[in-house]
Amino acid sequence: MPVYSMTGYASVQSTAxxxxxxxxxxxxxxxxxxxxxxxxxTFKLPEELRAQESALREMLxxxxxxxxxxxxxxxxxxxxAGVVEPNAKTLQRLNAAxxxxxxxxxxxxxxxVAEVMALxxxxxxxxxxxxxxxxxxxxxxAIAGLRDARQREGKRLAEMLLDRxxxxxxxxxxxxxxxxxxxxxxxxxxxxxxxxxxxxxxxxVTPQAAQERALSEATAFAIRIDVAExxxxxxxxxxxxxxxxxxGGEIGKRxxxxxxELHREANTMGSKSAALExxxxxxxxxxxxxxxxxxxxxxx
Numbered sequence: 158m159p160v161y162s163m164t165g166y167a168s169v170q171s172t173a174x175x176x177x178x179x180x181x182x183x184x185x186x187x188x189x190x191x192x193x194x195x196x197x198x199t200f201k202l203p204e205e206l207r208a209q210e211s212a213l214r215e216m217l218x219x220x221x222x223x224x225x226x227x228x229x230x231x232x233x234x235x236x237x238a239g240v241v242e243p244n245a246k247t248l249q250r251l252n253a254a255x256x257x258x259x260x261x262x263x264x265x266x267x268x269x270v271a272e273v274m275a276l277x278x279x280x281x282x283x284x285x286x287x288x289x290x291x292x293x294x295x296x297x298x299a300i301a302g303l304r305d306a307r308q309r310e311g312k313r314l315a316e317m318l319l320d321r322x323x324x325x326x327x328x329x330x331x332x333x334x335x336x337x338x339x340x341x342x343x344x345x346x347x348x349x350x351x352x353x354x355x356x357x358x359x360x361x362v363t364p365q366a367a368q369e370r371a372l373s374e375a376t377a378f379a380i381r382i383d384v385a386e387x388x389x390x391x392x393x394x395x396x397x398x399x400x401x402x403x404x405g406g407e408i409g410k411r412x413x414x415x416x417x418e419l420h421r422e423a424n425t426m427g428s429k430s431a432a433l434e435x436x437x438x439x440x441x442x443x444x445x446x447x448x449x450x451x452x453x454x455x456x457x
């Protein structure tokens with residue numbers, strides 16, 4: 158199953174005509190989608206489509222699970238550019254109406270040819286176009302286009318996340334051999350310090366006790382700086398993230414939780430760091446994890 162982003166856009170358009178009236182028009186519908194914790198739907202529809210909002214909402218809810226979705230529709234009405242020839246009956250009615258009005262209002266201006274043509278065209282326009290079925294058909298096409306766009310963006314996000322996972326795994330491999338080296342260096346440092354103390358002539362401490370004390374201090378130091386557990390958990394989280402990405406589907410919330418866990422392990426490594434090299438590894442890890450966190454926010 159592919160990984161879907163919550164970011165996408167789709168736009169479709171359809172035309173309709175009425176041969177009886179000579180009128181035609183077009184309808185356009187577009188869907189914009191951005192990231193959101195839940196499914197948030199907003200509609201901006203003309204009056205002719207208000208009755209279809211519930212059906213359009215159900216179609217979206219059946220296909221999409223998360224994201225802030227805005228649906229916008231418009232209708233462009235056009236009339237036949239040709240001249241509508243008025244019939245004799247209509248002209249008689251207009252003439253009778255004009256005479257009746259001017260009998261009561263002598264100052265009223267007579268009808269012009271353009272006004273007569275406009276009145277005749279309006280009278281012969283007939284019933285308005287039913288755009289409901291067109292809107293439902295367009296919505297189906299728009300949802301398919303939106304899902305394709307979200308899938309393409311999701312594929313790009315998945316590739317980026319897998320790349321960051323590989324970089325984090327490489328950093329973890331760099332950190333693993335640093336801890337034994339640091340422990341051994343500190344052990345030798347403690348022994349040298351105690352040897353120096355013994356050379357000062359402090360007879361109250363035997364050489365054996367001094368050595369044991371040095372080894373005890375080195376052991377305590379090793380426990381304080383040991384990040385093996387953090388590296389193990391970090392590796393486990395990275396494996397789980399990679400597994401979820403390959404599985405696909407609705408994984409955004411799960412990934413968001415795992416990213417938080419990665420950040421916690423990297424922070425702990427930084428706080429335990431006793432060497433500049435390990436600090437650098439921790440900082441590089443946090444930079445990569447933050448990049449992942451920003452992109453995971455867009456995954457459905």
